[in-house]
Amino acid sequence: MQPGFLHFSGLGRFQQVLLDFLLPRQCFGCRQPGTFLCQDCLRNVTTLGTFFCPGCLQPSARGLPCARCARRCPISALWVACPFQQLGLRRSLEALKYSGVTEVADTLAQLLYRYLVHLQSTGVLVEGFDGIVPVPLHRTRYLFRGFNQAELLAAPISKHFGWPLLGSVIARRRAGRPQVGRGKLQRQRNVRNAFTPLAQVTGRRLLLLDDVVTTGSTLTACAAALRRAGAQSVTALALAHG
Helix, strand or coil: CCCCCCCCCCCCHHHHHHHHHHHHEEECCCCCCCCCCCHHHCCCCCCCCECCCCCCCCCHHCCCCCCCCCCCCCCCCCCCCCCCHHHHHHHHHHHHHHHCCCCCCCCHHHHHHHHHHHHHCCCCCCCCCCCCEEECEEEHHHHHCCCCCHHHEEEEHHHHHHHCEECCCCCEEECCCCCCCHHHHEEEHHCCCCEEEEECCCCEEEEEEEEEECCCHHHHHHHHHHHHHHCCCCEEEEEEEC
């Protein structure tokens, strides 16, 4: 991480205040001091105006599965808020996932909130959901990292909209290898049968949330597990695509 961006989850308040004094916070976008992602850079993160088929990630109306993918795709619709390559967003997500800068999660959740409000205003999001399911981490990775970034992003959305946060509906039973740098077929094999239901969600309309979608393999595997648990529909939401 760059100097001035250092943060450790689990530090006490005094230790974190001391660390902030020694290495002041800087915006990941413009490098101005004071916060990890300033309001100007947050406003400058653009929202995607296009939708993708959850099966093949080709352009699709409202994120619905295309005719070719409709029969075999367990995801009812895919919504992606932002392009990943925007500098402030990319640095913030990398800092959250790989450097433990958990405080930036609430700021990033504002982008998801803004996007969902946009979907409401345009008639794409008509009804609410019976729960939000963050994509789970394997227990080993969770213990190593100390948090699940998808759950940190989902919590403020749950609070804003009143959709229950369902963090224990599915679990990742097989760790697999990191998805970064792998092609679509490798990613599909890596997550095949990796998720298992822990509770029944019969008849529920669920919002499945992750930080980044690349090929859609992880979201598809999670949605399949939720369908096996009885979900009526699974809409996938990702903060970024890249």
